[in-house]
Amino acid sequence: MKTSLSKQQDNRKEIELFIGPQHPASGHMRFIGRVDGDIFTNFIPDPGWVHRGIEKIAENRKWIQIIPLVERAAILDAANMNIGYVIALEKLLDIEPPPRAQYLRTLLCEINRITSHLYGFGIAGIMIGSSTFYMWPFADREPLIDIAQLITGARLTYSYMIPGGVRRDLPQGFKEKALKALKYIERRLNNDYFRIFFDNPVTKARYQEVGVLKRDDAIRLGIVGPNLRASNVKYDVRKVEPYAAYPELEFDIAYEKEGDCYARLLVRVEEIRQSIKIIRQILDALPQGPIIHKKYEKLVSLRKLEEYQKTGIFGLPAIFTVLRPPAGEVISRVEAARGELIFHIISTGELRPYRLRMVTPSFRNIVLFRELISGARVMDFPAIYGSIDYFPPESDR
Amino acid sequence: MNIDEVSRVFKDLKSMIEPEAQISILSSNRLIITTSTDKLELIANLLKNYGFDHVKSVTAIDYPMKNIIEISYLISSFNNLNLSKIILTLKTLIDRNKSISKSLYKVWPSVEFLERETYDLMGVFFEEHPENTSLILPEDYKDIRPLRKDFKLIK
Amino acid sequence: MRVKEEQSLTGNIYNFVRKIVLWIIFKTPLKRLRNWGISYSLWPVHLTTACCGCEFGASSAPRFDAERTGYLPFVGPRQTNLIVIEGSLSKKMANAVRLTYEQMPNPKYVIALGACAIDLGIFYDSYNLVRVDEVVPVDVYVPGCPPRPEAIIRSVVMLQRKIRRGG
Numbered sequence A: 001m002k003t004s005l006s007k008q009q010d011n012r013k014e015i016e017l018f019i020g021p022q023h024p025a026s027g028h029m030r031f032i033g034r035v036d037g038d039i040f041t042n043f044i045p046d047p048g049w050v051h052r053g054i055e056k057i058a059e060n061r062k063w064i065q066i067i068p069l070v071e072r073a074a075i076l077d078a079a080n081m082n083i084g085y086v087i088a089l090e091k092l093l094d095i096e097p098p099p100r101a102q103y104l105r106t107l108l109c110e111i112n113r114i115t116s117h118l119y120g121f122g123i124a125g126i127m128i129g130s131s132t133f134y135m136w137p138f139a140d141r142e143p144l145i146d147i148a149q150l151i152t153g154a155r156l157t158y159s160y161m162i163p164g165g166v167r168r169d170l171p172q173g174f175k176e177k178a179l180k181a182l183k184y185i186e187r188r189l190n191n192d193y194f195r196i197f198f199d200n201p202v203t204k205a206r207y208q209e210v211g212v213l214k215r216d217d218a219i220r221l222g223i224v225g226p227n228l229r230a231s232n233v234k235y236d237v238r239k240v241e242p243y244a245a246y247p248e249l250e251f252d253i254a255y256e257k258e259g260d261c262y263a264r265l266l267v268r269v270e271e272i273r274q275s276i277k278i279i280r281q282i283l284d285a286l287p288q289g290p291i292i293h294k295k296y297e298k299l300v301s302l303r304k305l306e307e308y309q310k311t312g313i314f315g316l317p318a319i320f321t322v323l324r325p326p327a328g329e330v331i332s333r334v335e336a337a338r339g340e341l342i343f344h345i346i347s348t349g350e351l352r353p354y355r356l357r358m359v360t361p362s363f364r365n366i367v368l369f370r371e372l373i374s375g376a377r378v379m380d381f382p383a384i385y386g387s388i389d390y391f392p393p394e395s396d397r
Numbered sequence B: 001m002n003i004d005e006v007s008r009v010f011k012d013l014k015s016m017i018e019p020e021a022q023i024s025i026l027s028s029n030r031l032i033i034t035t036s037t038d039k040l041e042l043i044a045n046l047l048k049n050y051g052f053d054h055v056k057s058v059t060a061i062d063y064p065m066k067n068i069i070e071i072s073y074l075i076s077s078f079n080n081l082n083l084s085k086i087i088l089t090l091k092t093l094i095d096r097n098k099s100i101s102k103s104l105y106k107v108w109p110s111v112e113f114l115e116r117e118t119y120d121l122m123g124v125f126f127e128e129h130p131e132n133t134s135l136i137l138p139e140d141y142k143d144i145r146p147l148r149k150d151f152k153l154i155k
Numbered sequence C: 001m002r003v004k005e006e007q008s009l010t011g012n013i014y015n016f017v018r019k020i021v022l023w024i025i026f027k028t029p030l031k032r033l034r035n036w037g038i039s040y041s042l043w044p045v046h047l048t049t050a051c052c053g054c055e056f057g058a059s060s061a062p063r064f065d066a067e068r069t070g071y072l073p074f075v076g077p078r079q080t081n082l083i084v085i086e087g088s089l090s091k092k093m094a095n096a097v098r099l100t101y102e103q104m105p106n107p108k109y110v111i112a113l114g115a116c117a118i119d120l121g122i123f124y125d126s127y128n129l130v131r132v133d134e135v136v137p138v139d140v141y142v143p144g145c146p147p148r149p150e151a152i153i154r155s156v157v158m159l160q161r162k163i164r165r166g167g
């Protein structure tokens, strides 16, 4: 009996390790790893725990109802999900929003990018056991969420962009409040965060030279977003195919050369800096004018029009409920906080889309788990997971 | 990107892939190549050598009336900044009843999870794909695949 | 004979004491004390099910600080007595929730966040979702999509009141 047991143990050097879906990381995800001693020999991500079938449900919704639906894929990055869909829809309808609306859209997208990155920092911090760096970014998100709330009226799910423009104009005194929030976040980012986390030897020891993704591998695997740019690929949809107000704004692509976990975090830091720069430019150069396309402005009732001129809040015209874009195929891409977001929409001229394909950045980054964690140590898993900034609902849709 | 460059790429591709496939323009920087399933890998290799280095999306569209499923690979480039301004759709039509296609995993490893998802949600089997197993739906899912048109959402 | 009697006597005393203790604990004054204790040590297990988790995270962070109500997210289900369902539950996840729930010691409570937990909300016709009440019994529902962090904290306070009332 004894001998056979020990024999069994000898034969099975590797053991299987199940992580999740109930686990201290961001949850709703399961991993199946094979561990030899302290090293993962194989690591398989198992997504799908938050799959809600957005693509199928979209075939069952009117065009305008899909705006809040696609946001639910990543509510902490709602504006960017939103703009991707609305741009695709506008291409089908062949309308172009007025310049002020373009700027307002960009403004919200950039605010959202910052909050989303801060959320990612918080998760990364708690994963490597730094609860201060969970508390700080989460607290510093709040001033930015507040200014987003001033524009849209919601904390996370904005549904701010509608075909042809945006729903609301800026409230009074917005600029001062926004500048104050930006100043605060800039100070925190450049001083406090570096002092307590990024320059901390513990952080560096856990992140540097861990989970290195080489440039060629990143391209081969089709990685997107900050994870791609951390591997020295200067690809950013905002530059490659500028949309909204990006062609008129000045900013640089954030990138790093190393491709390790630390580089991935630094890219996000730099992106926040660039976003702050963009928001400042928008606040200075915001053009005057209408926030909605002329075609739709004429269609609302007189009462709504009066309200719009007085308060800047545009009530949706009734025609939106029977919107029928002409038949056709359209592909839009935008740079969401976690990377490139693709909408591929087929319209047959009906009330509902024939097929809506949504490829989210997190889904394209899943493969990183297998590539980076196979061969790493067990205790590097939280560090790598945190640095990828993976958001499961976004990936599963 | 200006029109000249798109038309230059368009001409290049046209001379490269014809007569095995047809190329057309969808909008200012979206191109479409249509081909048959057995030529798919050949064309894909040509495109890869031309500089298209990754796949952005695998979209499968179900047309029950015509009894076909259309599979589109959205292809672009990270390396070549001129090509990255274009999104190229590589289209192929397969029989809806058989639902078997050829995997492009050997050409572009980035299709791996996208094709697996298509298998899971649309039920298209990709030959030579390293892992044709369910990804998102529960492992014991038996029903019609949800993205097919005859799967109805009733509640 | 004597030994036996003693044994039976001690046995009786043990049972007797046990009964008395239980009777006292579940009698009003002590039960109140016990419920009061439970209500201020609600420890939710960390099981994120969907996107309402963002606001759940924000509610434990400094601006809202749910921890001041005696509520602290914990890792293992064995040490926790509260499970917060954050929004929609997919079929795959429902099994995991059930498993986690069964591993938690009694007494245990459930808070369900979001419209999805109530009646699937915006995904009312989805093919892959189940309602929370089909999986675990729910004590407090919080409406909203997502609910604001204030609402989440209020739900904790409501649950505490319910426990103190004898829930």
Ligand code: SF4
Residues within 6 Å of the ligand: A072, A075, C050, C051, C052, C086, C087, C088, C113, C114, C115, C116, C117, C121, C122, C144, C145, C146, C147
């Ligand atoms: S209620 Fe809204 S925010 Fe919450 S899980 Fe459902 S869709 Fe997401």
